[in-house]
Amino acid sequence: MGFQLYEYREFIEIQYNSEKTLKFYYIWLRDHCRCSQCYNTKTHQISSNILNIPINIKPSKVEIIEDNLYITWEDKHQTTYSLPSLEKTDFPLISKREIVLWNKNNVSHFQDVKIPSKIYFENEDGPKKLLHSLLKYGFGLVTDVEPTLEATQMVAEKIAPVQKTYFGEMWSVSNDYQFSDTAYTNVALGAHTDNTYFTEAAGLQIFHMLSREGTGGETLLVDGFNVATNLKNRDKDDFEFLCKYSIESQYIEEGNHFSNIEPVIKLHTITKQLLQVRYNRYDRAMLQCIPQEKILQFYKAYKSFGNEVCNPINEWWLKLQPGSVLFIDNFRVLHGRAAYTGQRNLCGCYLSRVEWLSKARTLGLNIL
Numbered sequence: 494m495g496f497q498l499y500e501y502r503e504f505i506e507i508q509y510n511s512e513k514t515l516k517f518y519y520i521w522l523r524d525h526c527r528c529s530q531c532y533n534t535k536t537h538q539i540s541s542n543i544l545n546i547p548i549n550i551k552p553s554k555v556e557i558i559e560d561n562l563y564i565t566w567e568d569k570h571q572t573t574y575s576l577p578s579l580e581k582t583d584f585p586l587i588s589k590r591e592i593v594l595w596n597k598n599n600v601s602h603f604q605d606v607k608i609p610s611k612i613y614f615e616n617e618d619g620p621k622k623l624l625h626s627l628l629k630y631g632f633g634l635v636t637d638v639e640p641t642l643e644a645t646q647m648v649a650e651k652i653a654p655v656q657k658t659y660f661g662e663m664w665s666v667s668n669d670y671q672f673s674d675t676a677y678t679n680v681a682l683g684a685h686t687d688n689t690y691f692t693e694a695a696g697l698q699i700f701h702m703l704s705r706e707g708t709g710g711e712t713l714l715v716d717g718f719n720v721a722t723n724l725k726n727r728d729k730d731d732f733e734f735l736c737k738y739s740i741e742s743q744y745i746e747e748g749n750h751f752s753n754i755e756p757v758i759k760l761h762t763i764t765k766q767l768l769q770v771r772y773n774r775y776d777r778a779m780l781q782c783i784p785q786e787k788i789l790q791f792y793k794a795y796k797s798f799g800n801e802v803c804n805p806i807n808e809w810w811l812k813l814q815p816g817s818v819l820f821i822d823n824f825r826v827l828h829g830r831a832a833y834t835g836q837r838n839l840c841g842c843y844l845s846r847v848e849w850l851s852k853a854r855t856l857g858l859n860i861l
C-alpha cells in the first residue's frame with residue numbers, strides 16, 4: 494500500500510494508494526492517541542484528559558514508515574497510528590447494514606428467517622443467524638421449541654436477559670383482562686408497535702403460541718420500514734411531517750401512568766436511515782403538542798401512514814404454531830391479530846434494544 498502525507502497548519506491529509514484522501518485534524522489525532530498513558534486497553538476507556546489538550550495543538554514531527562504514522566507532539570509525547578485502522582475511521586454516512594424491505598408478496602420467499610432449535614442451541618452461530626435475520630428483515634423464527642413458557646424463555650435468553658415491565662418478565666396473553674389492555678381480550682388488534690408510551694420502547698417482542706382452540710387469532714405482521722418508504726415515495730411532505738412532529742402516547746391503569754411524546758417516524762441522526770417506527774393508534778393520548786395550524790396536516794399525514802399500514806399488500810398474515818418462537822423488531826415491524834373465539838394462550842416477553850444490539854455487535858454483525 495502506498496501513502497502520501499500532506500502537512501497543513503491544523504491537519505494532515507493522507508492519500509491512500511493515490512485513490513482517496515482522508516483528512517485528520519491534529520486535535521483529533523492527539524485525542525485518539527492509543528498509547529498506554531492515554532488509553533486503557535483493559536477497560537477501553539480514555540485516560541488522557543481532553544481539557545488538557547489545546548485545540549490548536551501541533552506536532553513537531555510527522556512521518557510515515559511502512560504502514561504506520563508517527564507523530565511527535567510539541568510536548569515530546571509520541572503517538573503511533575496504524576494507517577489501515579485510520580482509514581476505517583472514515584465517517585459512516587451511509588448504512589453498512591443490509592436491509593430488505595418486504596410486503597406480502599416477497600416475505601414468504603425469504604429462506605434465512607427460520608432457525609431450528611437444534612442449530613440455535615449448538616453454538617453462537619445459531620443466535621447469530623437469528624440476529625442477522627432480525628437486522629435484515631425485522632423478524633426471525635426459532636422452530637421445534639417445546640411449547641412451554643420455560644423453553645421460550647431459554648430461547649429468548651440466548652439473545653439477552655428478559656426485559657421486565659409492568660406486564661412482568663415472561664407474560665402470557667389470553668382473553669382474561671389480566672391487565673387493562675385490549676391485548677388481553679379476544680378482539681381484533683390492528684397492526685401497531687408496542688410501548689409508544691415508553692421513552693424507549695421494547696426492542697424485541699417475542700411470541701410463542703402455546704395452545705389454541707377455537708377460531709381466528711391469526712397474527713398480522715407489517716414491515717413499518719416498507720410502509721414509511723412507500724409513504725416517502727408517495728408524499729414526501731406527509732413523511733417529513735411524521736419525522737418532525739411529536740405526538741403523545743399513554744398507558745393508564747391503577748397505579749401506572751406511562752406517557753411519552755415522540756414522532757411516529759424516527760431517522761438515524763447520522764445515516765438519516767429509518768431508525769424507528771412508532772405507530773399505535775390505540776395508545777395515543779390527547780393531541781396537544783401539534784400546533785393548531787398544523788392539525789389538518791397532521792391528520793392527513795397520520796391517516797396516510799395508517800392507510801398504508803392496512804393496505805392488504807403490506808399485510809402478512811400467519812398462523813403461529815406451538816413450537817415456533819417468533820422474534821419481532823418492535824422498532825420496525827408492526828404486529829396485530831385477528832379476533833378469536835375459544836381458548837388461545839400466547840406467551841412471550843420483551844428484550845431491550847440496548848441488549849440485543851450489544852449481542853449482535855459481539856457476534857460481529859453490522860448494526861448501522
Ligand SMILES: C[N+](C)(C)CCCC[C@H](N)C(=O)O
Nearest residue numbers: 660664666674676686687688
Ligand atoms: C405484549 N404484552 C401483552 C405484554 C403487552 C400488551 C400491549 C400493551 C399496549 N397496548 C402496547 O401496545 O404497548
Ligand SMILES: O=C(O)CCC(=O)C(=O)O
Nearest residue numbers: 666676682687829830839
Ligand atoms: O394476541 C396477540 O396475538 C398479540 C397481542 C399484542 O399486540 C401484544 O401482546 O402486544
Ligand SMILES: [Fe+2]
Nearest residue numbers: 676686687828
Ligand atoms: Fe402489541
